[in-house]
Amino acid sequence: MALLWQHLPDNSRLAKAQYPQLRWSTADYMLWRIEHQLRCIAWGMADKKDRSTEPPEPIKTPAQLAELERHRANALEAKEEIDKILGIGGEDGD
Numbered sequence: 001m002a003l004l005w006q007h008l009p010d011n012s013r014l015a016k017a018q019y020p021q022l023r024w025s026t027a028d029y030m031l032w033r034i035e036h037q038l039r040c041i042a043w044g045m046a047d048k049k050d051r052s053t054e055p056p057e058p059i060k061t062p063a064q065l066a067e068l069e070r071h072r073a074n075a076l077e078a079k080e081e082i083d084k085i086l087g088i089g090g091e092d093g094d
Contacts (some may be wrong), residue, residue, distance in 0.1 A: 020066035032059060 008015050016022045024032070036058040043056050060068070083089045 019063075021061065021063035023062040029061075032061065035059070 010022050011025075036056070039056040043051055
């Protein structure tokens with residue numbers, strides 16, 4: 001199995017499912033960087049009174065979105081466990 005995994009191409013569905021950062025190609029990541037830099041340039045060239053105080057945030061990458069989803073799932077799991085311990089909630093919707 002390890003030998004099969006080692007020889008899978010980066011664009012295979014299994015590799016993309018296991019490693020979300022492989023969902024974008026190198027060209028996609030380069031375009032992501034260019035797009036963010038252009039928004040930062042536009043933000044920097046705007047009048048100080050017209051721009052927000054914070055520079056623009058980059059768009060979330062597939063790996064970042066997967067990490068956020070893992071954090072959300074962990075938080076919901078912990079919430080359910082805490083609710084169960086405290087006796088909050090239940091089947092009636094208490």
